[in-house]
Amino acid sequence: xxxxxxxxxxxxxxxxxxxxxxxxxxxxxxxxxxxxxxxxxxxxxxxxxxxxxxxxxxxxxxxxxxxxxxxxxxxxxxxxxxxxxxxxxxxxxxxxxxxxxxxxxxxxxxxxxxxxxxxxxxxxxxxxxxxxxxxxxxxxxxxxxxxxxxxxxxxxxxxxxxxxxxxxxxxxxxxxxxxxxxxxxxxxxxxxxxxxxxxxxxxxxxxxxxxxxxxxxxxxxxxxxxxxxxxxxxxxxxxxxxxxxxxxxxxxxxxxxxxxxxxx
Amino acid sequence: xxxxxxxxxxxxxxxxxxxxxxxxxxxxxxxxxxxxxxxxxxxxxxxxxxxxxxxxxxxxxxxxxxxxxxxxxxx
Numbered sequence: 226x227x228x229x230x231x232x233x234x235x236x237x238x239x240x241x242x243x244x245x246x247x248x249x250x251x252x253x254x255x256x257x258x259x260x261x262x263x264x265x266x267x268x269x270x271x272x273x274x275x276x277x278x279x280x281x282x283x284x285x286x287x288x289x290x291x292x293x294x295x296x297x298x299x300x301x302x303x304x305x306x307x308x309x310x311x312x313x314x315x316x317x318x319x320x321x322x323x324x325x326x327x328x329x330x331x332x333x334x335x336x337x338x339x340x341x342x343x344x345x346x347x348x349x350x351x352x353x354x355x356x357x358x359x360x361x362x363x364x365x366x367x368x369x370x371x372x373x374x375x376x377x378x379x380x381x382x383x384x385x386x387x388x389x390x391x392x393x394x395x396x397x398x399x400x401x402x403x404x405x406x407x408x409x410x411x412x413x414x415x416x417x418x419x420x421x422x423x424x425x426x427x428x429x430x431x432x433x434x435x436x437x438x439x440x441x442x443x444x445x446x447x448x449x450x451x452x453x454x455x456x457x458x459x460x461x462x463x464x465x466x467x468x469x470x471x472x473x474x475x476x477x478x479x480x481x482x483x484x485x486x487x488x489x
Numbered sequence: 490x491x492x493x494x495x496x497x498x499x500x501x502x503x504x505x506x507x508x509x510x511x512x513x514x515x516x517x518x519x520x521x522x523x524x525x526x527x528x529x530x531x532x533x534x535x536x537x538x539x540x541x542x543x544x545x546x547x548x549x550x551x552x553x554x555x556x557x558x559x560x561x562x563x564x
Contacts, residue, residue, distance in 0.1 A: 232494045239553050243491075247542040247552035258547065262526065263503035267546030423509055423540045456503075463503040 250274035252283040254301050263463025265420040265453035266294060269362060270301050272430045273333070277304065280437055286329040289318040289357075291343075293335035294368040312343020315350035318357040329440060331358040337367040340376040340400050351446040354411025358436045358447035361402055363478065364455040372458030376400040379477055384458075399477055406448045407483035413445030414438075415484040419452035421470035425480070435487055444486050452478055491537030491554045495529060499549035502526035506541035506550060515541060 239245045249255065253274035260266045277283045288306035290299045291314045299306035309317040314332035322330040332339075339347045339361050347359065366384055367373040373386040377399050381390040407415040414436050418429035429451055436447030452474050454466035461469065493515075500522060506529060507515045518530035537554030 231496060231498050236494050237551060242556050243553040244556050245551065246537060246554045247539040247550065249548045253548065257499055257524075260546065262501035262546075263505060264546055267548065268544065271548050423543050426543050463505055464508055467505070467508070 250278045252277045252286075252303050254303050256300070258301055259297055260294065261455075261457045263454060263456040263466060264294070264368075265364070265451070266298075266362065268420050268426060269333075269360065269429075269451050269453065270298065272426070272433055273331070273360060274302060275430060276433045276437055277302075277329075279434065280329075280441065282329045282437070282441070285327060286331070287321050287325070289314045289321060289330065289332045291332065291334035291338040292369075293338050295333050295335055295338075295362065296369070298333045312338050312341070313346050314338065314343065315355070315357065315359060316343075316346040318359075319350050319353070319355045322355060322357050329358075329437065330356075331360060331437070331440075333360045333362070335362045335368065336364065336375045336377040336402075337370075337373075340402055344376075348405070348409070351406050351448065352409045352411045354413070354445040356440050356443060356445070358440050359449075360433070360436075361448065361450045362453050363402070363450050363474075364453045364458075365399070365474065366455055366458045368455050368458055372455075377402075377478075379473060401478060403448065403450045403478075403483050406446075409446075411446050412448055412484055413486040414482075415448045415450075416482045417450040417452065417478055417480050419470055419475060419480055421452070421454065421467040428480075432482070435485065438487060442487075450478070452480075490533065491535045491552070493531050493535055493541060494551045494553070495531070496549045496551070497522050497528040498524075499547045500526055500528045501547055501549075502528065503546065504529070505544045505546065509540040509544040511538060511540060512536060 286304040292311040374384040403417040416432040419425040436449045439447045456466040514532040539552040542550040
């Protein structure tokens with residue numbers, strides 16, 4: 226077995242006839258993540274870091290991390306961060322943003338955190354129009370704790386707590402957070418994106434930028450839902466997980482902008 | 490010709506880059522990093538589109554695009 230090695234400094238330097246067109250963003254920490262192979266958290270982290278760099282706000286940005294697989298997200302950004310209690314990231318972010326009016330504050334939460342235990346805090350922060358940006362990772366399961374049913378679990382989806390599949394009458398239907406958020410007066414931007422393909426990832430970056438833009442302009446709460454894969458708890462390869470997003474998740478969670486006050 | 494460089498110790502072998510490459514030049518290398526993941530390798534013909542790096546969850550790919558691409562037509 227041959228072992229791998231990191232590239233030489235020369236290989237990472239553009240030659241005379243070359244331009245470096247893809248590099249890690251400066252606000253992303255230079256360290257490996259703890260996420261599973263093929264997990265979309267890494268893509269979402271990178272997109273957020275790219276947006277913070279492009280808006281040139283990283284030095285006054287504060288991340289409020291959540292509980293779940295993304296609990297360690299504070300390790301992966303070079304911005305200031307604090308860890309909220311389970312589900313309470315938007316409530317904590319409210320305090321951080323109000324106490325530091327010049328700051329840029331965002332939360333990074335999974336579906337178990339934001340849509341289950343933290344639904345009240347998230348919805349009320351959004352309804353108050355708090356000047357924060359919430360990034361919501363929807364992978365239809367509780368990832369960190371072993372794949373239990375989340376509020377976003379699809380009808381018929383088998384999880385460790387719905388071994389025969391989720392039933393509408395009994396466990397309820399998948400909660401559509403973007404539509405819920407868009408219905409609130411305090412929300413200035415709400416969009417649902419997916420991370421299953423190059424095209425969708427590029428669209429997600431634009432959405433994230435808009436969700437930070439509404440905060441910078443003082444228009445209200447910014448919200449982006451990212452349909453993400455969890456190959457480990459879906460018991461499939463990363464490739465099959467991507468196909469599941471396009472074939473099973475997007476029909477239930479339609480992509481697109483549901484609210485945008487930027488152009489008004 | 491454009492080229493990509495893998496930070497092999499960051500790779501987790503998920504192969505999302507293999508699917509993302511529109512010219513199909515990325516494949517498993519048969520080599521493993523210290524975490525035990527099989528790392529990828531790229532053949533000739535890179536167009537510098539950065540699709541692989543866009544899909545990489547571990548930011549393990551750097552993309553270098555040839556500046557005078559117009560001269561040689563398709564890289």
